[in-house]
Amino acid sequence: MRSLALLSLLALTACGGDSADATDDATVVSANYFGLDNAYARAAPAGGASAVYLDVVNDTSSDVTLVSASTDAAGRVEIHRTEAGQDDLTTMTPVEGGLAVPAGETVTLAPGGLHVMLLDLQRDLAEGDTVTVELQFEGRSPLTVQAPVRGLDG
Amino acid sequence: MTRPLFLLAAAVALAACSGRPDHLAPEDDLSDLDVALVDQDSAAFAFPSDLAGRPAYVTAVYTNCPDVCPMTMAQTRKVYEALGADTARVAFVTFSFDPARDTPTVLRRYAATWRLGPDWRLATGDSTTVAGLMDRLGIRSEVSQRDTFADGRVYYALSHTDKALLLDADGRVVETYGGSAAPPEMVAQDVRALLP
Numbered sequence: 001m002r003s004l005a006l007l008s009l010l011a012l013t014a015c016g017g018d019s020a021d022a023t024d025d026a027t028v029v030s031a032n033y034f035g036l037d038n039a040y041a042r043a044a045p046a047g048g049a050s051a052v053y054l055d056v057v058n059d060t061s062s063d064v065t066l067v068s069a070s071t072d073a074a075g076r077v078e079i080h081r082t083e084a085g086q087d088d089l090t091t092m093t094p095v096e097g098g099l100a101v102p103a104g105e106t107v108t109l110a111p112g113g114l115h116v117m118l119l120d121l122q123r124d125l126a127e128g129d130t131v132t133v134e135l136q137f138e139g140r141s142p143l144t145v146q147a148p149v150r151g152l153d154g
Numbered sequence: 155m156t157r158p159l160f161l162l163a164a165a166v167a168l169a170a171c172s173g174r175p176d177h178l179a180p181e182d183d184l185s186d187l188d189v190a191l192v193d194q195d196s197a198a199f200a201f202p203s204d205l206a207g208r209p210a211y212v213t214a215v216y217t218n219c220p221d222v223c224p225m226t227m228a229q230t231r232k233v234y235e236a237l238g239a240d241t242a243r244v245a246f247v248t249f250s251f252d253p254a255r256d257t258p259t260v261l262r263r264y265a266a267t268w269r270l271g272p273d274w275r276l277a278t279g280d281s282t283t284v285a286g287l288m289d290r291l292g293i294r295s296e297v298s299q300r301d302t303f304a305d306g307r308v309y310y311a312l313s314h315t316d317k318a319l320l321l322d323a324d325g326r327v328v329e330t331y332g333g334s335a336a337p338p339e340m341v342a343q344d345v346r347a348l349l350p
Contacts, residue, residue: 042220042224043268044220044224044267045217045260045264045266045267046263047260048218048263049217049219049220050220050224051220075303075304076301076303076309080221082221082222085313088294088315089295089296089315090222090314090315090316091298091313092220092221092222092298092299092313111221111225111334112222112335115220115221117220119220119303119309120303120307120309125267126267127269151267151269152224152227152231152268152269153228
């Protein structure tokens with residue numbers, strides 16, 4: 001009976017509170033998981049531009065806002081959305097006011113849509129490399145992700 | 155055989171021998187163009203004459219594009235792979251509509267990053283020539299964002315048409331697709347329909 005009570009206490013402790021896993025391939029997901037999954041970057045030469053794509057998973061009970069991102073691989077980092085604009089032109093627009101990640105939802109940044117835009121690349125991003133990107137959130141600690149660089153086949 | 159039946163039989167035979175689907179009928183004849191460009195190796199590239207009588211899959215990007223243009227490159231690679239051995243009979247050309255920044259040196263680094271083979275040419279030229287060609291191909295671009303980096307360099311992003319064109323061996327546009335979303339197997343099927 002005492003062992004059962006102890007086990008129950010351990011289970012309750014493990015399930016309580018927010019958890020923010022700062023890994024790009026979280027394998028342990030708690031009920032209050034908040035993290036970054038499936039991250040990758042596009043290959044690009046130094047001086048050019050690239051993008052980082054990922055899932056922002058918010059399995060907590062609170063809405064979260066992604067406000068900015070940074071990396072030493074680029075001189076400028078912005079959150080953008082690709083859209084089909086007027087007159088048959090495809091355009092990228094900065095996400096103003098931050099990117100909302102509602103409670104209980106996953107927001108996917110993927111090609112042709114939302115993306116973390118890397119400008120003024122400070123080095124070549126070659127297939128097989130890794131880019132370290134920090135994402136800053138309103139009211140939460142930032143999360144860092146190691147994004148593998150993919151080429152055209154990735 | 156009666157005359158009407160004979161004519162009908164002849165028409166059916168001609169249709170069968172032409173081998174080209176109706177949707178690949180010529181839409182625009184570019185064979186009258188003689189556009190002087192340079193490729194990623196700074197070699198002269200005359201469009202469309204340097205396509206040398208092959209069907210061509212033509213796309214357009216700018217190398218400072220972080221999202222859509224890499225998608226276009228990825229989809230074009232998939233078309234390339236879907237064609238398999240037939241790739242040798244097809245020309246792959248990607249133009250830059252940002253000649254101010256996309257010099258041959260920049261295009262060469264871009265090609266190296268994407269590990270493009272020598273049979274996939276990236277081409278640029280002087281701004282007037284490129285603007286005229288893009289206009290003829292129906293590919294528009296305009297500055298959508300302009301910014302200044304900390305060291306004073308000016309950056310700009312471009313909104314642009316997302317388009318790929320398929321040309322037959324006579325330099326005629328026979329089909330267009332969304333460059334970043336062109337279904338590779340469908341495009342490969344269309345290309346094969348143009349091969350002798």
